[in-house]
Amino acid sequence: MQVDVLNIKGEKTGRTIELPEEIFGAEPNNHAIFLAVKQYRGAQRQGTHKVKTRAEVHGSSKKLHKQKGTGGARKGNLRSPIYKGGGTIFGPKPHKYDIKLNRKVKDLAKIGALSHKAKENAIVIVEDVTFDAPKTKQFAGILSNLKVADKKTLFVIPEYNDNVYLSLRNIEGVNGTLLSDVNTYDILDANVVVFTESAAKIFSDEEAAIS
Numbered sequence: 037m038q039v040d041v042l043n044i045k046g047e048k049t050g051r052t053i054e055l056p057e058e059i060f061g062a063e064p065n066n067h068a069i070f071l072a073v074k075q076y077r078g079a080q081r082q083g084t085h086k087v088k089t090r091a092e093v094h095g096s097s098k099k100l101h102k103q104k105g106t107g108g109a110r111k112g113n114l115r116s117p118i119y120k121g122g123g124t125i126f127g128p129k130p131h132k133y134d135i136k137l138n139r140k141v142k143d144l145a146k147i148g149a150l151s152h153k154a155k156e157n158a159i160v161i162v163e164d165v166t167f168d169a170p171k172t173k174q175f176a177g178i179l180s181n182l183k184v185a186d187k188k189t190l191f192v193i194p195e196y197n198d199n200v201y202l203s204l205r206n207i208e209g210v211n212g213t214l215l216s217d218v219n220t221y222d223i224l225d226a227n228v229v230v231f232t233e234s235a236a237k238i239f240s241d242e243e244a245a246i247s
Contacts, residue, residue: 037061037154041161041233046181053161053236060159060239064148071137072145072220078133086130090115090123142220149223158228160184161236165193170202179210182230190226192218194235 037060041051095114103110117125153159160182167174179185188209193200196214204212211222215235223229 039159039161039236041163041236042182043163044165044178044181046183049163051233053233054240055154055159055236056239059147060150060154062147062151064151065144066148068141068145069148069220069224071135072142072149073224075135075137076219076221078135081133083132084130085128087124087127089127090117093121093123095121145220146218146223149220150229153223153226153229158226160228160230161233162230164232164234165200166197167199167203170199172203172206175200175203176207179207184228184230187227188225190218190222190229192229192231192235194232194238 037055037057038052039055041049041053043049093115097113097115099113100111101108114122116122150159162178162182165175165178176185179189189211191204191210191212192215193212194215201212204210211226213222215231215238
């Protein structure tokens with residue numbers, strides 16, 4: 037899959053990068069994608085929900101009346117769940133929502149997500165972006181030149197750059213990440229995925245190394 041490399045003005049540089057068909061042209065495994073998204077979203081949950089049982093609420097522990105002979109229903113104490121202010125039955129308790137997912141399934145999901153974006157023509161490659169200092173306005177101008185300013189964008193770089201990160205973090209709808217940290221959810225959540233040239237070349241280099 038040949039993709040043109042654009043400069044920061046949004047113009048073609050004359051260079052292209054061959055993205056491997058094994059990744060960007062693969063048939064997506066939607067079930068693997070579902071599991072990867074489920075795992076990611078589950079890991080974001082704190083799971084600190086908690087209610088008090090009848091053993092934890094305040095109130096008298098005295099039995100309201102004798103068990104038999106009143107003609108009424110049996111009653112315990114005021115902490116009983118049938119009374120206002122009593123404990124809660126079968127309420128939520130703190131627990132984690134993490135699920136285990138094998139590395140192969142995660143990789144399969146990520147490949148499927150990238151393949152979806154490739155089929156939607158939602159992958160852009162731009163020449164490497166560098167700043168001497170954080171420049172949010174200039175970075176926003178680059179996105180505008182690439183015609184992705186009004187879209188939710190995932191901007192992928194090969195290694196951490198403090199000036200690039202500080203330039204994009206306050207732009208609404210833009211999420212910056214390292215290529216090594218890209219996950220299925222972020223890819224699917226974005227309308228367009230923008231790779232820097234160096235980040236995109238890693239796919240070609242890895243394919244060459246395997247072959």
